[in-house]
Amino acid sequence: MARPEPDQPLLPSVLDRLIDLEPGTTTEARPRASARLEELKRSVRRDLEWLLNSRRLLASPPPGAEHAPRSLLSFGLPDFSHVSLENSEHREALRRTVEEAISRFEPRLMAVEVTMPEGDALRRGVRFRIEGLLRVEPSPEPVSFDSTLRLPTRDFVVED
Template sequence: MSHIARTRELRPSILDRLLDHDPQAVREPAPARHQYLSELRQSVRRDLENLLNSRFCMIEPPQECPEATHSLLNYGLPDLATVNISDAEKKQRFVQQLERILREYEPRFKSVRVTHLENRERTDRTLRFRIDAVLWADPAPQSVVFDSILEPVSRSVNVKESLHG
């Protein structure tokens, strides 16, 4: 599911192509390369946040439907009320699951690695993690780093692009 043909030119997602940022303009000028890359990074950040704030049903698909495992039925994270991240080993397992989900559902990533970040204060109960990825981009792949925070009370994930990857 997360395969982009290398011969095809990368272009904005269907959502980004449908959004009209300037409805008064009859034609929108083609974006400059730096503008295109900036918009690509912003749309990836937005889509990552949407992916990580989506929850999938924890029911196993039938054995006669093996492809259902890789379908939109499993898009997002498991219900965070059922996820235990109380110790280092469980946090590491959760981070590995995050990485697998990103590989499966973010086709713009050529490669991705997720690492757990330690909290600065012992009383901080948020789960912090960093997403290091390489985006398919033309003419050369682009590295991006996103620092993310999972808030345990609201069970929401905030994703911000890191300026100092």
């Protein structure tokens, strides 16, 4: 990822640049730097939720397809609907998979670490804590998100 100049404004994601929340307005007001940072964090949170709720099309890449692991065919998580999340080994495997997917497909975050709080009950879901550094200038900004995998539906909710 190219590093922007220190005086360059934070660049929203491609999706955020394509969405026009005020189509009747011909010019957009420039938000303050702190507002842009909060907006960027919200954008990352939303995109993390989309990533974690997407399922891969490929279980494993075909032979000779060296770029497949970083392509849209591998975007998201593998299907884990058959996995027993009451098993601690399966939960740990899912934690690693979540961490790898974020590291691979969310370029705005670096030094990603996903942890699972100890002693959490499985009644409603499996909780994850996502921590990393948001790539902004002049220095990376620490961020963290709390995520819950809801057991009945197997969907993720990501919160600030």
